Amino acid sequence: xxxxxxxxxxxxxxxxxxxxxKDVDRIAQTLTDDQILSPLKYLASDQLRGRHIGLPEIDTxxxxxxxxFHSAGAKPLPQDSGYFQPFNHHFTPLEKFHMDPQVASNIxxxxxxxxxxxxxxxxxxxxxxxLRKQYIILSSHYDHAGVADxxxxxxxxxxxxxxxxxxxxxxxxxxxxxxxxxxxxxxKRSILFICFTAEEEGEFGSRYYVQNPAVPLDxxxxxxxxDNAGNNTTHAICLFGLGRTSADSxxxxxxxxxxxxxxxxxxGQDLFNRSDNAQLAQKGIPAPCFSLGMTAxxxxxLARYHRLSDEVGNMDLDYIAKFIRAYILSAQYIxxxxxxxxWAPGDPYESDWQTLFKKPQ
Numbered sequence: 001x002x003x004x005x006x007x008x009x010x011x012x013x014x015x016x017x018x019x020x021x022k023d024v025d026r027i028a029q030t031l032t033d034d035q036i037l038s039p040l041k042y043l044a045s046d047q048l049r050g051r052h053i054g055l056p057e058i059d060t061x062x063x064x065x066x067x068x069f070h071s072a073g074a075k076p077l078p079q080d081s082g083y084f085q086p087f088n089h090h091f092t093p094l095e096k097f098h099m100d101p102q103v104a105s106n107i108x109x110x111x112x113x114x115x116x117x118x119x120x121x122x123x124x125x126x127x128x129x130x131l132r133k134q135y136i137i138l139s140s141h142y143d144h145a146g147v148a149d150x151x152x153x154x155x156x157x158x159x160x161x162x163x164x165x166x167x168x169x170x171x172x173x174x175x176x177x178x179x180x181x182x183x184x185x186x187x188k189r190s191i192l193f194i195c196f197t198a199e200e201e202g203e204f205g206s207r208y209y210v211q212n213p214a215v216p217l218d219x220x221x222x223x224x225x226x227d228n229a230g231n232n233t234t235h236a237i238c239l240f241g242l243g244r245t246s247a248d249s250x251x252x253x254x255x256x257x258x259x260x261x262x263x264x265x266x267x268g269q270d271l272f273n274r275s276d277n278a279q280l281a282q283k284g285i286p287a288p289c290f291s292l293g294m295t296a297x298x299x300x301x302l303a304r305y306h307r308l309s310d311e312v313g314n315m316d317l318d319y320i321a322k323f324i325r326a327y328i329l330s331a332q333y334i335x336x337x338x339x340x341x342x343w344a345p346g347d348p349y350e351s352d353w354q355t356l357f358k359k360p361q
Protein backbone atom coordinates (compact mmCIF):
# COMPACT_ATOMS: atom_id res chain seq x y z
CA UNK A 1 0.00 0.00 0.00
CA UNK A 2 2.82 2.42 0.89
CA UNK A 3 4.48 1.71 -2.47
CA UNK A 4 1.22 2.41 -4.28
CA UNK A 5 0.75 5.68 -2.44
CA UNK A 6 4.33 6.69 -3.22
CA UNK A 7 3.86 5.90 -6.90
CA UNK A 8 0.62 7.90 -6.97
CA UNK A 9 2.43 10.84 -5.39
CA UNK A 10 5.24 10.67 -7.94
CA UNK A 11 2.84 10.56 -10.89
CA UNK A 12 0.98 13.67 -9.77
CA UNK A 13 3.85 15.58 -8.21
CA UNK A 14 4.74 18.97 -9.70
CA UNK A 15 8.28 17.81 -10.56
CA UNK A 16 6.92 14.88 -12.57
CA UNK A 17 4.44 17.07 -14.42
CA UNK A 18 7.09 19.69 -15.15
CA UNK A 19 9.37 17.01 -16.64
CA UNK A 20 6.60 15.77 -18.91
CA UNK A 21 5.58 19.27 -19.97
CA LYS A 22 9.22 20.08 -20.73
CA ASP A 23 9.36 17.23 -23.24
CA VAL A 24 6.13 18.34 -24.90
CA ASP A 25 7.27 21.98 -25.00
CA ARG A 26 10.64 21.06 -26.47
CA ILE A 27 9.06 19.03 -29.27
CA ALA A 28 6.67 21.91 -30.03
CA GLN A 29 9.50 24.44 -30.08
CA THR A 30 11.67 22.24 -32.30
CA LEU A 31 8.96 21.25 -34.79
CA THR A 32 6.29 23.67 -35.95
CA ASP A 33 3.16 22.33 -37.56
CA ASP A 34 4.47 23.43 -40.94
CA GLN A 35 7.76 21.59 -40.45
CA ILE A 36 5.85 18.43 -39.52
CA LEU A 37 3.25 18.64 -42.28
CA SER A 38 5.28 19.90 -45.25
CA PRO A 39 6.75 16.45 -46.08
CA LEU A 40 3.25 14.95 -45.85
CA LYS A 41 1.87 17.53 -48.26
CA TYR A 42 4.68 17.03 -50.75
CA LEU A 43 4.76 13.23 -50.67
CA ALA A 44 0.98 13.06 -51.04
CA SER A 45 0.85 15.67 -53.82
CA ASP A 46 -0.24 14.88 -57.39
CA GLN A 47 3.36 15.60 -58.43
CA LEU A 48 4.46 12.29 -56.85
CA ARG A 49 1.72 10.34 -58.72
CA GLY A 50 0.99 7.90 -55.92
CA ARG A 51 4.63 6.89 -55.23
CA HIS A 52 4.29 3.52 -56.93
CA ILE A 53 7.47 1.44 -57.30
CA GLY A 54 6.75 0.97 -61.01
CA LEU A 55 6.69 4.71 -61.70
CA PRO A 56 9.66 7.11 -61.83
CA GLU A 57 8.17 9.32 -59.10
CA ILE A 58 9.10 6.71 -56.49
CA ASP A 59 12.73 7.74 -57.06
CA THR A 60 11.76 11.41 -56.73
CA UNK A 61 10.23 10.57 -53.37
CA UNK A 62 13.33 8.63 -52.30
CA UNK A 63 15.67 11.50 -53.13
CA UNK A 64 13.42 13.94 -51.26
CA UNK A 65 13.39 11.76 -48.13
CA UNK A 66 17.17 11.35 -48.23
CA UNK A 67 17.56 15.12 -48.56
CA UNK A 68 15.29 15.60 -45.56
CA PHE A 69 17.45 13.22 -43.49
CA HIS A 70 20.59 15.03 -44.62
CA SER A 71 19.26 18.50 -43.85
CA ALA A 72 18.08 17.27 -40.44
CA GLY A 73 21.59 16.13 -39.55
CA ALA A 74 20.90 12.39 -39.53
CA LYS A 75 23.88 10.48 -40.91
CA PRO A 76 24.09 7.87 -43.69
CA LEU A 77 25.51 4.47 -42.82
CA PRO A 78 28.97 3.88 -44.29
CA GLN A 79 28.14 0.57 -45.95
CA ASP A 80 25.13 1.89 -47.89
CA SER A 81 25.06 4.03 -51.05
CA GLY A 82 24.64 7.31 -49.25
CA TYR A 83 21.25 7.12 -47.58
CA PHE A 84 20.06 4.35 -49.92
CA GLN A 85 20.05 0.59 -49.47
CA PRO A 86 19.55 -0.48 -53.10
CA PHE A 87 18.47 -3.93 -54.23
CA ASN A 88 16.70 -5.62 -57.13
CA HIS A 89 13.56 -7.69 -57.06
CA HIS A 90 12.02 -9.82 -59.79
CA PHE A 91 8.25 -9.89 -59.30
CA THR A 92 6.76 -13.26 -60.06
CA PRO A 93 3.23 -13.91 -61.35
CA LEU A 94 2.38 -15.48 -57.98
CA GLU A 95 3.51 -12.38 -56.11
CA LYS A 96 1.46 -10.20 -58.42
CA PHE A 97 -1.58 -12.45 -57.89
CA HIS A 98 -1.49 -11.74 -54.14
CA MET A 99 -1.24 -7.95 -54.56
CA ASP A 100 -3.98 -5.37 -54.40
CA PRO A 101 -5.15 -5.10 -58.05
CA GLN A 102 -4.37 -1.38 -58.25
CA VAL A 103 -0.89 -1.92 -56.81
CA ALA A 104 -0.25 -4.77 -59.27
CA SER A 105 -1.43 -2.81 -62.29
CA ASN A 106 1.52 -0.40 -62.31
CA ILE A 107 4.26 -3.06 -62.28
CA UNK A 108 3.19 -5.21 -65.23
CA UNK A 109 6.44 -4.60 -67.08
CA UNK A 110 8.47 -5.57 -64.03
CA UNK A 111 7.37 -9.17 -64.43
CA UNK A 112 9.99 -9.45 -67.19
CA UNK A 113 12.75 -7.49 -65.47
CA UNK A 114 14.55 -7.01 -62.20
CA UNK A 115 12.97 -3.96 -60.59
CA UNK A 116 15.53 -1.68 -58.87
CA UNK A 117 14.31 -0.70 -55.42
CA UNK A 118 15.75 1.16 -52.47
CA UNK A 119 15.19 1.52 -48.77
CA UNK A 120 16.23 4.85 -47.26
CA UNK A 121 18.26 4.67 -44.05
CA UNK A 122 19.81 7.23 -41.72
CA UNK A 123 20.98 7.12 -38.12
CA UNK A 124 21.78 9.24 -35.10
CA UNK A 125 24.25 7.82 -32.57
CA UNK A 126 23.18 7.53 -28.97
CA UNK A 127 24.73 9.46 -26.09
CA UNK A 128 25.15 6.73 -23.47
CA UNK A 129 28.49 4.87 -23.66
CA UNK A 130 26.75 1.53 -23.08
CA LEU A 131 23.23 1.95 -24.45
CA ARG A 132 24.42 3.58 -27.68
CA LYS A 133 25.41 0.08 -28.84
CA GLN A 134 21.68 -0.71 -28.96
CA TYR A 135 19.48 0.64 -31.76
CA ILE A 136 15.84 1.61 -31.99
CA ILE A 137 14.37 1.54 -35.50
CA LEU A 138 11.77 4.17 -36.39
CA SER A 139 10.24 3.09 -39.68
CA SER A 140 7.56 3.65 -42.26
CA HIS A 141 6.98 2.68 -45.87
CA TYR A 142 7.05 5.43 -48.48
CA ASP A 143 5.48 3.68 -51.49
CA HIS A 144 1.82 3.63 -52.40
CA ALA A 145 -0.62 2.52 -55.11
CA GLY A 146 0.14 4.81 -58.05
CA VAL A 147 -2.27 5.92 -60.75
CA ALA A 148 -5.50 4.39 -62.04
CA ASP A 149 -5.82 3.55 -65.76
CA UNK A 150 -8.54 6.18 -66.06
CA UNK A 151 -10.16 8.83 -63.89
CA UNK A 152 -12.83 7.64 -61.46
CA UNK A 153 -15.62 9.60 -59.82
CA UNK A 154 -15.18 9.42 -56.04
CA UNK A 155 -16.88 11.68 -53.50
CA UNK A 156 -18.03 14.01 -56.28
CA UNK A 157 -14.54 14.41 -57.79
CA UNK A 158 -12.94 12.90 -60.89
CA UNK A 159 -9.49 11.65 -59.95
CA UNK A 160 -6.93 9.04 -60.95
CA UNK A 161 -4.06 9.48 -58.45
CA UNK A 162 -3.89 7.40 -55.29
CA UNK A 163 -2.08 10.05 -53.25
CA UNK A 164 -1.72 7.89 -50.13
CA UNK A 165 -1.75 10.76 -47.63
CA UNK A 166 -2.51 8.55 -44.66
CA UNK A 167 -1.04 5.41 -46.22
CA UNK A 168 1.74 6.23 -45.76
CA UNK A 169 2.90 9.78 -46.44
CA UNK A 170 1.85 10.62 -42.88
CA UNK A 171 4.02 7.82 -41.52
CA UNK A 172 6.99 8.90 -43.61
CA UNK A 173 6.50 12.50 -42.47
CA UNK A 174 6.60 11.23 -38.88
CA UNK A 175 9.93 9.48 -39.40
CA UNK A 176 11.35 12.62 -41.05
CA UNK A 177 10.10 14.77 -38.16
CA UNK A 178 11.64 12.33 -35.67
CA UNK A 179 15.01 12.63 -37.46
CA UNK A 180 14.83 16.42 -37.23
CA UNK A 181 14.05 16.29 -33.52
CA UNK A 182 16.54 13.63 -32.44
CA UNK A 183 19.35 15.22 -34.44
CA UNK A 184 19.03 18.13 -32.00
CA UNK A 185 18.17 16.08 -28.92
CA UNK A 186 19.74 12.63 -29.27
CA UNK A 187 18.72 9.79 -26.99
CA LYS A 188 20.76 7.34 -24.94
CA ARG A 189 20.27 4.59 -27.51
CA SER A 190 21.14 5.06 -31.16
CA ILE A 191 18.26 5.47 -33.60
CA LEU A 192 17.90 4.14 -37.13
CA PHE A 193 15.40 5.89 -39.38
CA ILE A 194 14.21 3.60 -42.17
CA CYS A 195 11.72 4.33 -44.94
CA PHE A 196 10.97 0.99 -46.55
CA THR A 197 10.04 0.50 -50.18
CA ALA A 198 7.57 -1.97 -51.72
CA GLU A 199 5.43 -2.53 -48.63
CA GLU A 200 2.27 -2.41 -50.70
CA GLU A 201 3.54 -5.23 -52.91
CA GLY A 202 4.31 -7.55 -50.00
CA GLU A 203 6.76 -5.90 -47.57
CA PHE A 204 9.69 -6.52 -49.91
CA GLY A 205 11.74 -3.60 -48.56
CA SER A 206 11.59 -4.83 -44.97
CA ARG A 207 12.03 -8.44 -46.10
CA TYR A 208 15.26 -7.43 -47.80
CA TYR A 209 16.36 -5.38 -44.81
CA VAL A 210 16.10 -8.19 -42.25
CA GLN A 211 18.23 -10.37 -44.54
CA ASN A 212 20.72 -7.53 -45.04
CA PRO A 213 20.51 -5.40 -41.89
CA ALA A 214 22.40 -2.14 -41.71
CA VAL A 215 22.97 -2.87 -38.02
CA PRO A 216 23.16 -6.44 -36.67
CA LEU A 217 19.72 -7.59 -35.62
CA ASP A 218 20.98 -8.54 -32.17
CA UNK A 219 21.87 -4.86 -31.66
CA UNK A 220 18.39 -3.78 -32.72
CA UNK A 221 16.27 -3.87 -29.58
CA UNK A 222 13.00 -2.32 -30.76
CA UNK A 223 11.10 -1.17 -33.84
CA UNK A 224 8.31 1.40 -33.67
CA UNK A 225 6.87 1.16 -37.15
CA UNK A 226 4.23 3.59 -38.37
CA ASP A 227 1.60 2.73 -40.97
CA ASN A 228 -1.97 3.82 -41.54
CA ALA A 229 -5.19 2.79 -43.24
CA GLY A 230 -7.42 5.62 -42.06
CA ASN A 231 -8.99 6.81 -38.86
CA ASN A 232 -12.42 7.23 -37.34
CA THR A 233 -11.36 9.06 -34.19
CA THR A 234 -9.05 11.99 -33.51
CA HIS A 235 -8.86 11.22 -29.79
CA ALA A 236 -6.68 8.11 -29.98
CA ILE A 237 -3.96 6.21 -31.76
CA CYS A 238 -3.92 2.47 -32.46
CA LEU A 239 -0.98 0.33 -31.44
CA PHE A 240 -1.04 -2.87 -33.44
CA GLY A 241 0.34 -5.35 -30.95
CA LEU A 242 -0.85 -3.52 -27.83
CA GLY A 243 -0.21 -5.70 -24.78
CA ARG A 244 2.60 -7.65 -26.45
CA THR A 245 5.74 -5.71 -25.44
CA SER A 246 7.18 -4.24 -22.26
CA ALA A 247 7.36 -0.79 -23.88
CA ASP A 248 3.59 -0.37 -24.26
CA SER A 249 3.37 1.66 -21.06
CA UNK A 250 5.87 4.16 -22.48
CA UNK A 251 3.75 4.64 -25.60
CA UNK A 252 0.70 5.16 -23.43
CA UNK A 253 2.59 7.62 -21.22
CA UNK A 254 3.65 9.64 -24.28
CA UNK A 255 0.22 9.67 -25.89
CA UNK A 256 -1.37 10.79 -22.63
CA UNK A 257 0.70 13.98 -22.85
CA UNK A 258 -1.20 14.80 -26.06
CA UNK A 259 -4.62 13.77 -24.79
CA UNK A 260 -4.61 10.62 -26.93
CA UNK A 261 -5.83 7.21 -25.82
CA UNK A 262 -3.99 4.10 -27.04
CA UNK A 263 -6.32 1.55 -28.63
CA UNK A 264 -5.62 -1.99 -29.84
CA UNK A 265 -6.01 -2.77 -33.53
CA UNK A 266 -9.60 -3.37 -34.68
CA UNK A 267 -10.78 -6.92 -34.15
CA GLY A 268 -10.57 -9.41 -36.96
CA GLN A 269 -7.99 -7.64 -39.17
CA ASP A 270 -4.57 -8.96 -38.03
CA LEU A 271 -3.07 -5.58 -38.92
CA PHE A 272 0.04 -6.32 -36.86
CA ASN A 273 1.12 -8.79 -39.55
CA ARG A 274 0.20 -6.56 -42.50
CA SER A 275 3.01 -4.01 -42.34
CA ASP A 276 6.81 -3.92 -42.21
CA ASN A 277 7.03 -4.37 -38.44
CA ALA A 278 6.04 -8.02 -38.94
CA GLN A 279 9.34 -8.79 -40.67
CA LEU A 280 11.35 -7.57 -37.68
CA ALA A 281 9.01 -9.19 -35.19
CA GLN A 282 9.56 -12.57 -36.84
CA LYS A 283 13.27 -12.20 -36.06
CA GLY A 284 12.49 -11.65 -32.37
CA ILE A 285 12.66 -7.84 -32.23
CA PRO A 286 9.76 -6.23 -30.32
CA ALA A 287 8.02 -4.37 -33.14
CA PRO A 288 4.52 -2.93 -32.77
CA CYS A 289 2.94 -0.58 -35.30
CA PHE A 290 1.83 2.94 -34.37
CA SER A 291 -1.24 3.93 -36.38
CA LEU A 292 -4.00 6.50 -36.70
CA GLY A 293 -6.91 5.99 -34.34
CA MET A 294 -9.51 3.37 -35.23
CA THR A 295 -12.27 2.22 -32.94
CA ALA A 296 -13.36 -0.34 -35.53
CA UNK A 297 -12.58 -1.38 -39.11
CA UNK A 298 -15.67 0.43 -40.33
CA UNK A 299 -17.04 2.33 -43.33
CA UNK A 300 -15.25 5.53 -42.32
CA UNK A 301 -11.88 3.76 -42.39
CA LEU A 302 -12.66 1.94 -45.63
CA ALA A 303 -13.68 5.23 -47.25
CA ARG A 304 -9.98 6.19 -47.24
CA TYR A 305 -8.07 2.89 -47.29
CA HIS A 306 -6.47 2.48 -50.75
CA ARG A 307 -8.96 4.98 -52.12
CA LEU A 308 -8.50 8.05 -54.27
CA SER A 309 -9.91 10.12 -51.41
CA ASP A 310 -6.87 9.41 -49.21
CA GLU A 311 -5.72 13.00 -49.72
CA VAL A 312 -4.32 15.70 -47.47
CA GLY A 313 -7.44 17.80 -47.99
CA ASN A 314 -9.52 15.11 -46.28
CA MET A 315 -7.32 14.94 -43.17
CA ASP A 316 -7.63 16.67 -39.81
CA LEU A 317 -4.14 18.19 -39.85
CA ASP A 318 -4.27 19.34 -36.23
CA TYR A 319 -4.76 15.71 -35.28
CA ILE A 320 -2.00 14.53 -37.63
CA ALA A 321 0.49 16.98 -36.08
CA LYS A 322 -0.49 15.80 -32.58
CA PHE A 323 -0.24 12.15 -33.68
CA ILE A 324 3.29 12.68 -35.05
CA ARG A 325 4.44 14.48 -31.91
CA ALA A 326 3.09 11.63 -29.79
CA TYR A 327 5.07 9.20 -31.97
CA ILE A 328 8.26 11.18 -31.38
CA LEU A 329 7.74 11.35 -27.63
CA SER A 330 7.01 7.60 -27.54
CA ALA A 331 10.28 6.96 -29.35
CA GLN A 332 12.16 9.22 -26.94
CA TYR A 333 10.87 7.37 -23.90
CA ILE A 334 11.71 3.98 -25.41
CA UNK A 335 15.17 5.02 -26.58
CA UNK A 336 16.00 6.34 -23.10
CA UNK A 337 14.52 3.61 -20.90
CA UNK A 338 17.22 1.76 -18.92
CA UNK A 339 15.72 -1.69 -19.51
CA UNK A 340 15.81 -3.37 -22.91
CA UNK A 341 12.29 -3.76 -24.37
CA UNK A 342 11.07 -7.33 -24.63
CA TRP A 343 8.07 -9.34 -25.66
CA ALA A 344 5.45 -10.07 -23.01
CA PRO A 345 5.71 -13.46 -21.32
CA GLY A 346 4.10 -16.13 -23.46
CA ASP A 347 4.10 -14.06 -26.64
CA PRO A 348 4.60 -16.11 -29.84
CA TYR A 349 7.87 -14.23 -30.46
CA GLU A 350 9.23 -14.44 -26.92
CA SER A 351 11.43 -17.45 -27.70
CA ASP A 352 12.76 -15.75 -30.85
CA TRP A 353 13.69 -12.73 -28.70
CA GLN A 354 15.47 -14.99 -26.21
CA THR A 355 17.38 -16.68 -29.03
CA LEU A 356 18.29 -13.42 -30.79
CA PHE A 357 19.57 -11.73 -27.66
CA LYS A 358 20.91 -14.91 -26.06
CA LYS A 359 18.63 -14.53 -23.06
CA PRO A 360 18.05 -17.52 -20.75
CA GLN A 361 14.82 -19.40 -21.24
